[in-house]
Amino acid sequence: MKAVVLTGITPAEEVQLCEVPVPVVKPGWVLVKVHGFGMNHSEQILRLSEIEAPYIQKPVIPGIECVGEIADPSDSTFHNGQRVVALMGGMGRSFNGSYAEYALLPVHHVFAVNTALSWDALAAVPETFFTAWGSLFECLQLTKADTLLIRGATCALGYAAIQLAKGLGCKVIATTHRESKLPLLKEADEAVLDDGKLVGTVHWITKALELIGPRTLHDTLQVMEHGGIVCNTGILGGVFTLDGFDPIKDIPNGVYLTGFFSNYPTQQVMDDIFAFLDEHGIVPSYGAHFPFSQVKDACIALDSHQTNGKIIVTMD
Numbered sequence: 059m060k061a062v063v064l065t066g067i068t069p070a071e072e073v074q075l076c077e078v079p080v081p082v083v084k085p086g087w088v089l090v091k092v093h094g095f096g097m098n099h100s101e102q103i104l105r106l107s108e109i110e111a112p113y114i115q116k117p118v119i120p121g122i123e124c125v126g127e128i129a130d131p132s133d134s135t136f137h138n139g140q141r142v143v144a145l146m147g148g149m150g151r152s153f154n155g156s157y158a159e160y161a162l163l164p165v166h167h168v169f170a171v172n173t174a175l176s177w178d179a180l181a182a183v184p185e186t187f188f189t190a191w192g193s194l195f196e197c198l199q200l201t202k203a204d205t206l207l208i209r210g211a212t213c214a215l216g217y218a219a220i221q222l223a224k225g226l227g228c229k230v231i232a233t234t235h236r237e238s239k240l241p242l243l244k245e246a247d248e249a250v251l252d253d254g255k256l257v258g259t260v261h262w263i264t265k266a267l268e269l270i271g272p273r274t275l276h277d278t279l280q281v282m283e284h285g286g287i288v289c290n291t292g293i294l295g296g297v298f299t300l301d302g303f304d305p306i307k308d309i310p311n312g313v314y315l316t317g318f319f320s321n322y323p324t325q326q327v328m329d330d331i332f333a334f335l336d337e338h339g340i341v342p343s344y345g346a347h348f349p350f351s352q353v354k355d356a357c358i359a360l361d362s363h364q365t366n367g368k369i370i371v372t373m374d
């Protein structure tokens with residue numbers, strides 16, 4: 059089969075497909091014929107630096123998510139040809155991932171899907187919609203009555219969160235730090251230019267999805283209504299921790315702070331996501347689409363940060 063195989067630091071321009079054997083199934087693992095995959099910045103980090111870490115077994119096929127069909131169910135209850143998605147759990151890091159025609163994956167990180175979505179739309183779902191879903195519904199307990207602030211919305215996760223929240227029917231205020239990108243937020247009820255300070259600019263916010271992260275989190279907490287919830291899911295601002303954070307003074311009385319980490323997908327959540335997409339007629343959007351033969355160009359696009367939305371790759 060064709061696959062991207064990393065042995066060391068690999069700039070996008072040097073990514074290439076090689077021929078490797080199709081993996082042999084073993085108990086507890088299923089063989090998935092990959093039809094497509096979404097690309098993630100953690101894969102860029104792996105390719106450009108993390109690959110040198112001692113805990114990464116090399117060579118490794120990257121890719122933390124995929125969509126496809128069961129090619130060999132091994133000892134699982136899956137059947138041949140069954141449509142599945144797979145994500146996380148060490149995929150593309152602790153064991154070979156999705157930048158390949160076939161992937162051998164632990165059965166507990168492979169989920170059956172019942173959907174009429176095309177392979178390209180489906181490829182935009184697993185990691186991005188799982189994260190958006192968990193942030194909005196598990197952490198923020200979003201309801202139709204809410205006014206949702208999405209801070210740093212011009213990213214794959216932001217666009218997915220807008221699609222889900224508008225599907226639910228709540229009011230969405232989405233921000234970008236680039237005036238030129240305001241039109242990209244047209245599906246939200248309001249698009250707001252974010253200069254790092256939203257106090258006095260946005261009002262009546264009951265739920266907030268913080269994608270910029272600790273850089274703006276303090277300000278986000280200050281715009282919340284009493285009883286409001288903030289979920290920190292992103293770190294687009296490049297600041298990873300809250301230094302000097304004083305929870306007593308920095309979290310207003312009656313405001314709640316939570317965070318989402320996408321490492322624990324379940325079949326139930328996947329079923330809920332696809333049922334919701336189907337019920338609300340949501341076709342997941344993406345920013346760029348490459349055939350597998352051009353996976354190098356997909357990596358170049360990922361590293362250049364110029365794509366608005368998810369980058370997906372489907373098999374030729």
Ligand SMILES: NC(=O)c1ccc[n+]([C@@H]2O[C@H](COP(=O)([O-])OP(=O)(O)OC[C@H]3O[C@@H](n4cnc5c(N)ncnc54)[C@H](OP(=O)(O)O)[C@@H]3O)[C@@H](O)[C@H]2O)c1
Pocket residue numbers: 098099185189210211212213214215216234235236239269270290291292293294295296318319320321363364365367368
């Ligand atoms: N918690 C989790 O489990 C989890 C899971 C997945 C992703 N994430 C995080 O969620 C965030 C979004 O991920 P993604 O994959 O959706 O990203 P993405 O599609 O790759 O989007 C990256 C883009 O976000 C834009 N952006 C918007 N506001 C920004 C700001 N204030 N500073 C810098 N860039 C900004 C940048 O474009 P412009 O600067 O041109 O606007 C950048 O090109 C990331 O921080 C990611 O690490 C978290």
